[in-house]
Amino acid sequence: MPELLKIKNLQAEIDGKKILHGLDLQINTGEIHAVMGRNGSGKSTFSNTLMGHPAYKISSGEINFNGTVINDLKPNERAKLGLFLGFQYPLSIPGVTVASFLRQAHKALKGDTASPRDFRKLLYEKMDDLEIEHAFATRYINDGFSGGEKKRMEILQMAMLEPKLAVLDEPDSGLDIDSLKLVAQSINKYKEKNPQLGVLLITHYQRILDYLRPDKVHVFIDGNIVESGGPELAVELEKKGYDWLAEKEAAKA
Amino acid sequence: MALELNNEYQYGFHDSEENYAFKSVRGLTKEIVLSISKMKNEPLWMREFRLKALEIFYKKPMPKWGDTELLNEIDFENIFYYVKSSEKQEKSWEDVPKEIKNTFDRLGIPEAERKFLAGVSAQYESEVVYHSLREDLKKLGVIFLDMDSGLREYPDIVKKYFATIVPPEDNKFAALNSAVWSGGSFIYIPPGTNVEIPLQAYFRINTENMGQFERTLIIADEGSSVHYIEGCTAPTYSSDSLHSAVVELIALKNAKIRYTTIQNWSKNVYNLVTKRAVAHEGAVVEWLDGNMGSKLTMKYPSIYLVGERAHGEVVSVALASGSDQHQDAGAKIIHIASNTTSVITSKSISRNGGRASYRGLLKVHKGAKNVKSTVKCDALMLDEISRSDTYPTMEISEKCVQVEHEATVSKIEDEKLFYLMSRGLSEEQAKLMIVNGFMEPFVKELPMEYAVELNRLIELEMEGSIG
Numbered sequence: 149m150p151e152l153l154k155i156k157n158l159q160a161e162i163d164g165k166k167i168l169h170g171l172d173l174q175i176n177t178g179e180i181h182a183v184m185g186r187n188g189s190g191k192s193t194f195s196n197t198l199m200g201h202p203a204y205k206i207s208s209g210e211i212n213f214n215g216t217v218i219n220d221l222k223p224n225e226r227a228k229l230g231l232f233l234g235f236q237y238p239l240s241i242p243g244v245t246v247a248s249f250l251r252q253a254h255k256a257l258k259g260d261t262a263s264p265r266d267f268r269k270l271l272y273e274k275m276d277d278l279e280i281e282h283a284f285a286t287r288y289i290n291d292g293f294s295g296g297e298k299k300r301m302e303i304l305q306m307a308m309l310e311p312k313l314a315v316l317d318e319p320d321s322g323l324d325i326d327s328l329k330l331v332a333q334s335i336n337k338y339k340e341k342n343p344q345l346g347v348l349l350i351t352h353y354q355r356i357l358d359y360l361r362p363d364k365v366h367v368f369i370d371g372n373i374v375e376s377g378g379p380e381l382a383v384e385l386e387k388k389g390y391d392w393l394a395e396k397e398a399a400k401a
Numbered sequence: 402m403a404l405e406l407n408n409e410y411q412y413g414f415h416d417s418e419e420n421y422a423f424k425s426v427r428g429l430t431k432e433i434v435l436s437i438s439k440m441k442n443e444p445l446w447m448r449e450f451r452l453k454a455l456e457i458f459y460k461k462p463m464p465k466w467g468d469t470e471l472l473n474e475i476d477f478e479n480i481f482y483y484v485k486s487s488e489k490q491e492k493s494w495e496d497v498p499k500e501i502k503n504t505f506d507r508l509g510i511p512e513a514e515r516k517f518l519a520g521v522s523a524q525y526e527s528e529v530v531y532h533s534l535r536e537d538l539k540k541l542g543v544i545f546l547d548m549d550s551g552l553r554e555y556p557d558i559v560k561k562y563f564a565t566i567v568p569p570e571d572n573k574f575a576a577l578n579s580a581v582w583s584g585g586s587f588i589y590i591p592p593g594t595n596v597e598i599p600l601q602a603y604f605r606i607n608t609e610n611m612g613q614f615e616r617t618l619i620i621a622d623e624g625s626s627v628h629y630i631e632g633c634t635a636p637t638y639s640s641d642s643l644h645s646a647v648v649e650l651i652a653l654k655n656a657k658i659r660y661t662t663i664q665n666w667s668k669n670v671y672n673l674v675t676k677r678a679v680a681h682e683g684a685v686v687e688w689l690d691g692n693m694g695s696k697l698t699m700k701y702p703s704i705y706l707v708g709e710r711a712h713g714e715v716v717s718v719a720l721a722s723g724s725d726q727h728q729d730a731g732a733k734i735i736h737i738a739s740n741t742t743s744v745i746t747s748k749s750i751s752r753n754g755g756r757a758s759y760r761g762l763l764k765v766h767k768g769a770k771n772v773k774s775t776v777k778c779d780a781l782m783l784d785e786i787s788r789s790d791t792y793p794t795m796e797i798s799e800k801c802v803q804v805e806h807e808a809t810v811s812k813i814e815d816e817k818l819f820y821l822m823s824r825g826l827s828e829e830q831a832k833l834m835i836v837n838g839f840m841e842p843f844v845k846e847l848p849m850e851y852a853v854e855l856n857r858l859i860e861l862e863m864e865g866s867i868g
């Protein structure tokens with residue numbers, strides 16, 4: 149499988165505070181990687197840095213996405229190359245409907261000229277796939293949405309924009325077990341239809357991995373990957389917690 | 402101006418039927434007022450009304466609120482108070498500022514309409530459209546005329562209602578308008594009549610649409626309804642620096658009036674407008690007011706809820722763009738009767754050093770029981786150098802009143818930009834999307850063609866606002 153994402157020695161900071169300490173990671177086309185870590189370990193810093201959030205500065209290292217070094221690209225340029233970020237905290241944009249937003253994003257990324265009617269048809273198809281009610285198309289983006297609805301709308305956006313790599317930042321956080329299942333099923337459904345899609349799934353809990361079988365699991369502590377393994381690593385973490393790895397790290401230092 | 406109708410009208414200079422020997426002079430004198438009245442061949446009561454108003458204008462001080470600094474810059478001695486159409490036509494296309502011409506270009510305004518908007522052509526007409534409209538309205542008994550013709554043809558109705566809502570004593574600019582008014586619309590809707598299509602100011606014939614001192618009077622008789630639209634999104638160039646209109650609306654029992662205005666004056670214009678409505682029992686009055694352009698706009702559409710169960714609503718949007726621009730706009734609602742309700746929604750955007758102020762009054766008279774009101778004003782500032790202020794006033798003299806008031810001032814947050822950009826939108830597109838979303842509560846109330854135009858205009862305004 150060809151390389152999709154290759155990160156070498158990535159160091160990043162925010163407000164002069166160093167958060168990522170020399171991270172290496174490689175994801176190939178079609179693979180699902182899970183990054184697991186405690187709150188505050190730097191997972192969102194990592195996802196924001198990948199997508200090009202202007203507040204996060206790369207102080208050294210390289211992000212190579214599908215053959216292009218994207219360190220200096222704007223978020224929209226990265227999106228155009230096929231990178232997608234599902235936000236941990238999706239933002240609401242009052243007054244802008246989901247449909248008009250997605251139409252413009254679709255146009256920007258795919259340069260298409262689908263008529264409003266054809267676009268709506270496509271949108272409804274994707275909504276049907278993910279069992280999202282059509283009524284959401286005319287609602288304002290994330291305005292008054294429940295936690296679960298927001299997360300599922302992120303998956304809908306992914307399905308509409310058809311990225312090569314989807315970075316999903318805690319799609320499971322703050323959800324009850326039923327919502328979690330719905331979100332996981334949405335991701336699965338889309339992934340089944342699009343086996344080429346690479347997924348970087350960032351999560352705090354092991355539970356979502358019951359639904360989404362990762363090829364690789366990485367453990368994130370203090371802004372770096374300290375351990376990598378297969379799906380069994382997630383199970384081990386669930387049993388033992390993060391402490392043993394943190395101690396192991398501390399011993400190394 | 403609905404762009405869709407572009408190819409349906411022709412324009413042309415109108416031969417003046419009247420041939421008065423009148424030479425406009427600067428400054429305001431009794432002689433000027435008398436000659437305006439004479440030229441219009443007005444009844445005696447109107448002439449006296451004008452003269453009385455002139456006295457009031459002389460005596461009244463400038464408002465001591467609003468942008469007093471800019472107001473005091475107005476030089477009343479250096480203004481033409483009445484310019485006949487024939488004189489107006491002498492202005493040439495070459496005099497129209499380049500930036501206005503450019504905007505016409507980019508908005509795709511056709512040649513004919515440009516000249517009209519630029520004040521080069523005094524009027525333009527849609528004989529065909531207007532004619533059939535007039536026939537339909539006539540069958541319904543609807544009167545839709547310019548104010549001058551209204552006074553000539555329906556002196557009794559005009560006399561009964563004229564200046565009953567905005568008397569000349571109200572403020573200096575209302576007095577000024579009362580003394581020198583010309584043009585504007587006169588509309589009367591008979592009882593029980595629902596006018597389905599919006600009445601648009603520019604269908605009026607033989608009048609100065611963009612008059613300096615317009616006077617509009619709308620009476621919706623019992624159980625009738627009407628939607629009136631004036632203005633357009635394209636920039637309106639005027640060499641007259643002072644525009645001061647008066648609008649009076651009267652919604653009788655169970656009647657409904659919606660009044661939509663979109664104004665985009667050139668940057669030399671003071672736009673000081675007194676708009677006021679009275680809603681009788683069970684009546685509904687809605688002001689939709691969009692303000693762009695001008696140097697200083699001061700405009701606070703008001704509604705007096707004088708009958709039980711009357712409802713008043715003001716939705717306004719102001720865009721202040723550039724350090725030479727101040728939009729001081731808002732709303733006033735006065736609850737006089739019981740069980741009356743009101744909603745004020747105000748949205749302002751300031752950018753490039755522009756200044757937007759919200760000034761509002763919510764008043765509940767003693768004895769007005771069970772009143773409900775919601776006031777929501779949101780300001781969006783697009784950069785650090787712009788300014789936004791709110792001056793809300795509440796005078797509530799009753800206990801049993803339910804008032805909600807909410808005011809927000811926001812900036813375009815980096816997180817939102819990042820969110821939208823991560824979906825492929827450029828920074829400019831992302832900002833525009835947030836601004837459009839902000840304006841949506843106003844835009845969604847507009848007829849389609851106006852909404853499209855307004856969005857396009859905002860897009861133009863926003864261009865180059867980055868970096």
Ligand SMILES: Nc1ncnc2c1ncn2[C@@H]1O[C@H](COP(=O)(O)OP(=O)(O)O)[C@@H](O)[C@H]1O
Nearest residue numbers: 162163165167186187188189190191192193194
């Ligand atoms: N905008 C910010 N300014 C300063 N520190 C930040 C900012 N965002 C995150 N951090 C810090 O970076 C560290 C990692 O946070 P984050 O990446 O959100 O972790 P996670 O997503 O794993 O919970 C935390 O110590 C947090 O306080």
Ligand SMILES: [Mg+2]
Nearest residue numbers: 191192236318
């Ligand atoms: Mg996080």
